[in-house]
Amino acid sequence: MEKEFSSSLLENAVNALSRLPGIGRKTALRLALHILRRPADEADTLGNAIINLRRGIKYCTICHNISDSETCDICASPGRQHEIVCVVENVKDVVSIENTARFNGLYHVLGGLISPVDGIGPDVLQIDSLVQRVAQGNVAEIILATGATIEADTTNFYIFRRLQAAGTPIKITQLARGVAVGNEIEYTDEATLARSIINRTPFEI
Amino acid sequence: MEKEFSSSLLENAVNALSRLPGIGRKTALRLALHILRRPADEADTLGNAIINLRRGIKYCTICHNISDSETCDICASPGRQHEIVCVVENVKDVVSIENTARFNGLYHVLGGLISPVDGIGPDVLQIDSLVQRVAQGNVAEIILATGATIEADTTNFYIFRRLQAAGTPIKITQLARGVAVGNEIEYTDEATLARSIINRTPFEI
Numbered sequence: 001m002e003k004e005f006s007s008s009l010l011e012n013a014v015n016a017l018s019r020l021p022g023i024g025r026k027t028a029l030r031l032a033l034h035i036l037r038r039p040a041d042e043a044d045t046l047g048n049a050i051i052n053l054r055r056g057i058k059y060c061t062i063c064h065n066i067s068d069s070e071t072c073d074i075c076a077s078p079g080r081q082h083e084i085v086c087v088v089e090n091v092k093d094v095v096s097i098e099n100t101a102r103f104n105g106l107y108h109v110l111g112g113l114i115s116p117v118d119g120i121g122p123d124v125l126q127i128d129s130l131v132q133r134v135a136q137g138n139v140a141e142i143i144l145a146t147g148a149t150i151e152a153d154t155t156n157f158y159i160f161r162r163l164q165a166a167g168t169p170i171k172i173t174q175l176a177r178g179v180a181v182g183n184e185i186e187y188t189d190e191a192t193l194a195r196s197i198i199n200r201t202p203f204e205i
Numbered sequence: 206m207e208k209e210f211s212s213s214l215l216e217n218a219v220n221a222l223s224r225l226p227g228i229g230r231k232t233a234l235r236l237a238l239h240i241l242r243r244p245a246d247e248a249d250t251l252g253n254a255i256i257n258l259r260r261g262i263k264y265c266t267i268c269h270n271i272s273d274s275e276t277c278d279i280c281a282s283p284g285r286q287h288e289i290v291c292v293v294e295n296v297k298d299v300v301s302i303e304n305t306a307r308f309n310g311l312y313h314v315l316g317g318l319i320s321p322v323d324g325i326g327p328d329v330l331q332i333d334s335l336v337q338r339v340a341q342g343n344v345a346e347i348i349l350a351t352g353a354t355i356e357a358d359t360t361n362f363y364i365f366r367r368l369q370a371a372g373t374p375i376k377i378t379q380l381a382r383g384v385a386v387g388n389e390i391e392y393t394d395e396a397t398l399a400r401s402i403i404n405r406t407p408f409e410i
Contacts, residue, residue, distance in 0.1 A: 005300060006278050007271045013258040016251040021239050022232070033296060034226050035259055036271070043259030046221040047252040053218040054240055054248030066212045066241070073211050091238060095210065 062133070064109040064126045066091050074106060081105045083140040087130065087159065089113050089147065097145065105143075108133065113151035114158055122158055130159065134168050141171040148177055267338070269314040269331045271296050279311060286310045288345040292335065292364065294318050294352065302350065310348075313338065318356040319363055327363055335364065339373050346376040353382055 004025075005011045010032055017028035035043050059065070060072035063085075067073070074080060074094075084105030088094055094107050110125045133139060144159065146152035160172060178196035179188050188196075209230075210216045215237055222233035240248050264270070265277035268290075272278070279285060279299075289310030293299055299312050315330045338344060349364065351357040365377060383401035384393050393401075 004303075005271065006265070007262065007273050009254075009258045009261050009273060010271050010296075013254040016254040019247070019251070020236050022235075027227070029297060029300065030227075031225050032258060035255060036262060038259075040259045042224070043255050046224070047254075047256035049214075049218040049221040049252075050240060050248050050255070051252035053214045053237060054243075054245045056214050057212065057241060060211070066210070066215050068212050068214060091215075092234060095234065098209075 063107045064111060064129070065094055065107055079104075083138060084143065085130075085133070085139050085141070086143045086145050088145050089152070093145065105141075110146070110155065113146060113149075114155045115151045122155075125155075127159060127162060131162050131166050134163060134170060135166055137168065139168075139170055141173060144172065144174040268312045269316060269334070270299055270312055284309075288343060289348065290335075290338070290344050290346070291348040291350050293350050294357070298350065310346075315351070315360065318351060318354075319360045320356045327360075330360075332364060332367060336367050336371050339368060339375060340371055342373065344373075344375055346378060349377065349379040 005014065010029075013032045013035070014025060014028040017023055017031050018025045020028075023031070035046070058067050058069060060067040060075055061070050062075040063072060065072050065074065081104050085108050086097060086103060086105055087108045087110060088097065089110055089112060091109060094109065097103050097107075108126065108130050110127065110130075112120050112125050114120060114122055114125065130142075134142065142159075142163065144156045146155055156174060163170065163172060176199060177192060178199060179185065179192065185193070210219065215234075218237045218240070219230060219233040222228055222236050223230045225233075228236070240251070263272050263274060265272040265280055266275050267280040268277060270277045270279065286309050290313050291302060291308060291310055292313045292315060293302065294315055294317060296314060299314060302308050302312075313331065313335050315332065315335075317325050317330050319325060319327055319330065335347075339347065347364075347368065349361045351360055361379060368375065368377060381404060382397060383404060384390065384397065390398070
């Protein structure tokens with residue numbers, strides 16, 4: 001590739017930044033020039049944060065969430081309901097659910113969803129470890145919180161069957177499906193509408 | 206600020222990334238999780254590229270463009286027309302003009318435009334050094350390529366007067382103003398349209 005900039009340091013930075021998802025070369029150049037306008041220790045902080053993130057990251061041995069130690073803060077917290085486990089696709093979902101401040105149990109991060117098209121089978125996901133976690137006898141309820149896609153349905157069904165086969169008697173629930181808050185009936189698809197009628201709830205003020 | 210994530214390494218990376226312009230916390234988290242999915246040496250490359258960019262960058266002592274050495278590749282190139290100097294606002298403008306492959310002279314990077322509202326006076330810009338550069342007698346033409354804004358007009362006028370006062374006889378030109386390529390007459394503003402009539406050029410095929 002021909003050298004585009006008058007500085008190889010700028011060239012390297014733009015090349016590295018434009019490898020990030022959603023960042024093209026124009027945006028990468030804008031970011032690089034912004035970094036040049038800021039104090040040098042701010043660039044050090046950013047650079048080191050990226051290097052340390054990748055080099056130092058650990059995964060919780062219980063729930064497989066990103067963690068600084070062997071057991072993450074959530075799994076180690078005595079204030080949370082350890083008998084309720086919310087099964088999610090990835091780390092971002094944990095953040096989303098934590099932000100609602102309406103869930104006080106633990107998590108289990110699958111690390112993806114079953115998707116034969118993309119070559120993702122159950123064995124590359126943290127499903128065996130979920131079954132083992134349930135088999136230890138301390139889990140009363142599993143909430144399947146994996147979205148409303150075909151891959152999520154497949155994964156939920158597979159987990160359901162595995163837990164049934166293991167024979168440990170636990171409650172298995174899933175997130176409610178219905179009209180999203182703020183949406184109009186007119187623009188809600190029929191499948192969602194049908195679900196929202198079947199699963200209607202008592203009127204609340 | 207409350208800790209949002211289960212890992213302080215992730216927290217630090219998201220905080221640092223979200224300081225970049227146009228990157229909010231959601232995007233920063235997406236970038237951080239992307240970095241975690243990629244090999245560790247890719248994170249090292251990105252992190253070090255950012256640190257080295259800010260710590261190692263130099264500015265060309267002739268044109269003030271970003272450079273790896275005292276004199277940038279453009280100013281040092283024997284194949285370029287050293288007597289034509291294109292005056293631009295910033296480093297990005299050099300990249301834009303270089304990408305056209307239609308200019309073979311040198312540059313002079315002002316480092317901004319005169320803007321009393323933002324407290325930017327002529328003295329913080331590389332205008333003195335431009336006047337000195339012209340005074341050395343090797344410049345035949347100055348192209349004022351600073352955009353079509355009020356700040357650009359002010360800056361152009363100031364440079365024009367300074368060069369006049371210095372008395373070195375040189376040609377001073379500016380970028381043509383007219384209908385942008387791909388634009389329709391209907392959507393072209395009157396000031397631009399007026400300019401494009403006054404400065405009409407011979408018909409070319």
